[in-house]
Amino acid sequence: MYRVWNFITGYSILLISGAIIALIWANLDLIAPVAGNSHYWADLYHDFVEFVIWHDAPIGHLHDDGHGHVVRDLTLHYLVNDVLMALFFAIAAKEVWEAVILKNGSLRGKKAATPLVATAGGMFGPIAVYLGLAYFLGSDTYDAVANGWAIPTATDIAFSYLVGRLVFGAGHPAVRFLLLLAIADDAAGLLILAIFYPSGDLAPVWLLLSLFASVGVFVVFNWLPRRLDRGDQVRRRSTWVRQTLSFWPYLLAACASWYGFMMSGLHPALGLLPIVPTIPHADRAFGLFSAAEEHLHDLLNQIEHALKYPVEIILGLFGLMNAGVAFSAMGDATWLVLAGLLIGKPVGIFLFGWVAVVLLRLGLPQGMRMVDLVVIGFVAAIGFTVSLFVASVAFEPGAVQDAAKMGALFSFAAAAVAIVAGQVTRVQKQEL
Known part of the structure; x- marks a missing residue:
């Protein structure tokens, strides 16, 4: 992630704008139906997303051309999700790499111990809730949705950071704890995508x-x-x-x-990850979102800064390509994803955090309370970007994928829940 506030706002505006445009477009049939074709606007949206840029290309989706030949088509959706999003995941990998390898990396030493344990809870909790409820709904439902178990494990780092600042204030130690947890969550998410979701x-x-x-x-x-x-x-x-x-x-x-x-x-969107550690980088880290990062002139940081605006635009396109889901698509997967995020995340983070603090005696940052872990759990329940991405690779296009995507979009409700939880637990905001 970038360390400057204007990137976070730019990221948010473009990504949300793309998602809103897609949602409106895919549901225009409810607002402005076309006589004789009740799915006119939805079909138009899907034709746009799957527009073939290059038929029989060297890269793209594999499919049978109808004449017994397997060819690749480079579609607009493939260009954004599989090619351009590789830049976004490279930025996430850069954060993880610096956090782990550099002398002052945020995921090194005892300071990262409790957030790392809490991160495990923030992944196992959603998985347990998602699969447990799916099993309770019956074998047919379980078989249909089981492959989406990783969707509610995601934490959208930028939106969580925004909401964390609103709830705790920019100077509260819980904000740094949240960022450490989100970075570790990104690292685990990249591994999950690579291992469990081949393309x-x-x-x-x-x-x-x-x-x-x-x-x-x-x-x-x-x-x-x-x-x-x-x-x-x-x-x-x-x-x-x-x-x-x-x-x-x-x-x-x-x-x-x-x-x-x-x-x-x-998945080719992860294809740049092996290159990130090879690029010359600074020998120290200034901390997440530190403005001092702008003054580092190593090649890795130069590349990151050069990609700032392109990646913002790519994320806007990602929202446009993936968030076009009809409201009628809501189904079991929608509520399972939401339950995994809104119940599994805070419960898992609190329980594993309690184990780290009470049983393992790893401690909490000064100024944090145990109850703050619950609020952090609700903030971290905003899955959005990565949840949408995982939903798009976990399921084939169709009703289940659309329902799961709707759950990822609705995870924005976690922001409101986190604000209310902050009020109920009497969080004392601390500004810088």
Whole structure:
């Protein structure tokens, strides 16, 4: 994530705008029906989303062309969800990488222990509620929705941060706790997507392309110049590589890695993850959303800042491509996703947080109360972006996927619940 407030607001406005436009468009048949075609606007929306940019392309959705040949079509939906969203997940991976590897990383040391344990609760709790209620509804329902178990595990870091500031105030230690939890949640979410939601038949040999691309670009353009510059205070070779070649070697490696993921059957939106750790980065972290990040001039931060506005636009397109669900699509998956988020998240975070604080004696940040964990749980229940993404890969297009997406959209209700919970538990807002 970026460390500046205007990115968060930009992210929110564009993403929400895209989602609202999609929702209105997909439900226009209720407002302005067309005589003789009760699904005119909905069909128009789906035709737009699945518009074929390039037939029989080297990348895209695999399908039978009707003549016995399997071809790939590059559709608008594939371009946004599978190609462009790779940049969004690369930014998330950058956060996780810095939090883990850097000396002052937020997920290193005892300070991260309780948030990490609470994160586990924020994932196991929603899974237990989602699958438990699905099982209670009967085997037919369970079989239909079981593959969506990961949808309510997600936490939308940007929206949670916004609501966390509203509830606790920007200076409250609970806000930092929430951000640590959300970053760890992102890391777990990336692993879940990679392991449990392949985009096709697995062909692991193609991952060698991603491996060679990441190792090759690291050795040749990162490790070797630094190795040759040992004893040279001017660092001529490293400087020449950075100034002359800039990000181009990493862009080419990223394209190769993405293609390897696509051909391997893993979701290609995760294809840039192996490249992120290979890019030269700063040797310290200033903290989540710290304005000091703007003054770091390592290549990794330069790339991140250059992607700021493109990723905002991509997220707006993502909302437009994925949130077009008819209100009539609400079903069992809708309520299961909501229950997983609104019940499983706060209960899981509180219970695991209690274990960390009381049984493991890991402690809470100074100024936080145990009851604040419940409020944090409600704030973290805003799944939105990643929940929408997981819903789109967990189910085939159809009624169940649409119902699950509606649950992800309705998770915004967690913001109102969190505000009320903050009032009930008498949270004392602390501003900077």
